[in-house]
Amino acid sequence: MKKLINTFLVLVLFSSVVLAQGQQVQNKGEENQLMVVQQEQAIADKIQEIQQKVQQTKQEMNQELQEMEETEQTIYKNQNQVRLAVHSLLEIKDMVGGIGSQISEIAQEFNNSVQATIKSEERLEKQNRFVRFFVGSDQEVVQLMEQEVNRNRERIQELKQLKQECECDEPIRLMLQEQIQNIEQEQNRLGQLVQKEKQYQGLFTRFFNRIRNLAQ
Numbered sequence: 001m002k003k004l005i006n007t008f009l010v011l012v013l014f015s016s017v018v019l020a021q022g023q024q025v026q027n028k029g030e031e032n033q034l035m036v037v038q039q040e041q042a043i044a045d046k047i048q049e050i051q052q053k054v055q056q057t058k059q060e061m062n063q064e065l066q067e068m069e070e071t072e073q074t075i076y077k078n079q080n081q082v083r084l085a086v087h088s089l090l091e092i093k094d095m096v097g098g099i100g101s102q103i104s105e106i107a108q109e110f111n112n113s114v115q116a117t118i119k120s121e122e123r124l125e126k127q128n129r130f131v132r133f134f135v136g137s138d139q140e141v142v143q144l145m146e147q148e149v150n151r152n153r154e155r156i157q158e159l160k161q162l163k164q165e166c167e168c169d170e171p172i173r174l175m176l177q178e179q180i181q182n183i184e185q186e187q188n189r190l191g192q193l194v195q196k197e198k199q200y201q202g203l204f205t206r207f208f209n210r211i212r213n214l215a216q
Contacts, residue, residue, distance in 0.1 A: 075121045090107050
């Protein structure tokens with residue numbers, strides 16, 4: 001009888017230990033789940049904060065556009081897409097792990113580049129119409145713009161590679177991808193403008209090219 005009682009006590013004790021361990025596992029699982037939910041919420045809040053800042057910057061840019069001439073408005077409206085992307089990249093640099101400093105550096109390079117391409121595009125738009133008709137596009141400016149576009153395309157490839165290496169949450173990765181696409185879209189527009197201007201020949205240029213071809 002005593003042996004049965006001892007066996008019963010052992011079983012009860014063993015069951016209590018198993019139940020306690022099971023409860024601990026359950027509590028740990030709930031704690032982990034809560035931490036995941038809190039982390040996801042923190043990321044969502046941060047993204048919302050960034051989007052609000054970008055929207056505010058966009059509104060400020062739009063206000064600046066209202067004070068510009070029509071030609072300048074078109075140029076800045078297109079290139080503001082890159083300026084906004086730069087703003088977003090700088091905001092998320094602390095959320096992409098170890099590549100944050102590289103993201104920040106490339107964003108600053110894009111920021112400097114967009115100032116250069118804006119000036120080049122303005123010079124093309126403001127080129128004397130009489131000179132343009134007879135001589136053609138300012139090829140020096142076109143060449144400078146082409147160099148910037150080519151460098152920016154290299155930077156885009158760097159960003160794409162960094163995105164692949166990014167040990168970050170999916171919402172951040174998607175936000176990074178969106179900025180890359182915005183920058184790439186504007187570089188495509190500038191690239192098309194460069195090709196158009198390279199092919200534009202003034203009256204004198206066409207005349208001398210025709211004479212040269214006849215002489216060959």
